[in-house]
Amino acid sequence: MSKLEGKTALITGGSGGIGLASAQRFAQEGARVIITGRRQAELDAAVRQLGANAQGIQVDVANLVDLDRLFAQVKKTAGAIDILFANAGGGQLAPLGGITEEHYDRIFNANVKGTLFTVQKALPLLRNGSSIILMSSSSANRGTPALSVYSASKAAVRSLARSWVLDLQARRIRVNVLSPGPTRTSGLSAMVPAAHVERMMAGFAARIPLGRMAAAAEVAQAALFLASDDSSFVNGIELAVDGGFAQI
Numbered sequence: 001m002s003k004l005e006g007k008t009a010l011i012t013g014g015s016g017g018i019g020l021a022s023a024q025r026f027a028q029e030g031a032r033v034i035i036t037g038r039r040q041a042e043l044d045a046a047v048r049q050l051g052a053n054a055q056g057i058q059v060d061v062a063n064l065v066d067l068d069r070l071f072a073q074v075k076k077t078a079g080a081i082d083i084l085f086a087n088a089g090g091g092q093l094a095p096l097g098g099i100t101e102e103h104y105d106r107i108f109n110a111n112v113k114g115t116l117f118t119v120q121k122a123l124p125l126l127r128n129g130s131s132i133i134l135m136s137s138s139s140a141n142r143g144t145p146a147l148s149v150y151s152a153s154k155a156a157v158r159s160l161a162r163s164w165v166l167d168l169q170a171r172r173i174r175v176n177v178l179s180p181g182p183t184r185t186s187g188l189s190a191m192v193p194a195a196h197v198e199r200m201m202a203g204f205a206a207r208i209p210l211g212r213m214a215a216a217a218e219v220a221q222a223a224l225f226l227a228s229d230d231s232s233f234v235n236g237i238e239l240a241v242d243g244g245f246a247q248i
Contacts, residue, residue: 002028008033009081009085011033013088013089014036018183021215022219024049025220027050035056037059062113084130092191093191093192108149119132136155136177140158162236180219181246204245208243208244
C-alpha cells in the first residue's frame, strides 16, 4: 500500500522548488495534494504536472484574508487535512547596514507570520494525529553574510515548533521542522544576479562535506518521511537535509 493512500496534503508554496517536488512525491504515494502559490501561471503549470488528483489555490500566506479564503476552499473541496507542509517563504540578501524596514517586514511576514497563521487557521481542518511540517533552513544554525534577517526568521520557525508540540499534544498532532541546506532551486538562484549563480552554487558545494548541493527531490524524500507513518514516533525534531553543511 502507498504510504499516503487516502490522505490529503496541503503544501504552501507548492508551485516550484522543494514544495513542488514534495507535492509530486506525496502524489506518487497516493495523497490528494492541494498546493498554493502567489503566481497563477506557475500554479496552473504545477497542477498540470501533478495530475488529476491535485488542486491549486492562489494565496499569499502573509495575507490573512487570503488564508481565510484558502481554508474555506479546502474545507469545501477536501473537508479535512492529514498533512500540512508550511513551506511557503523566501529570502533576500541584505548586509547589516543595508537592512530596511521593508526588507525585514517582507521576510518575516512570509517566513514567520505566514507560517504561524497558516498553521493556526488550519487547526479546525487538521485531523487528530495529523502531521505538520514547518520549513526552516540550515541558515538558522550558522552565520551567513548578508542573510541575517532570513536566518533569524528561520530560527523563529524552529522555536515555534517546540511550543506547538506541547500546544497540540492532546490532539496527537506531530510538529516537525525540515531544514534543508543549499538546494538547487529557482528561488535560491534568484537571490543573486544571473551572471553570479554558478559561482554561488560552486561556493556552496565546496563548503558541503558531500561535495555537492541537494536536489529538491532529495529534500522531498525527507518531507515524505515526516508526512508518513514512517515517522509516527518522531515529534518536535529538526531534520537537517544538508549534506553535513550545518553539522560541522
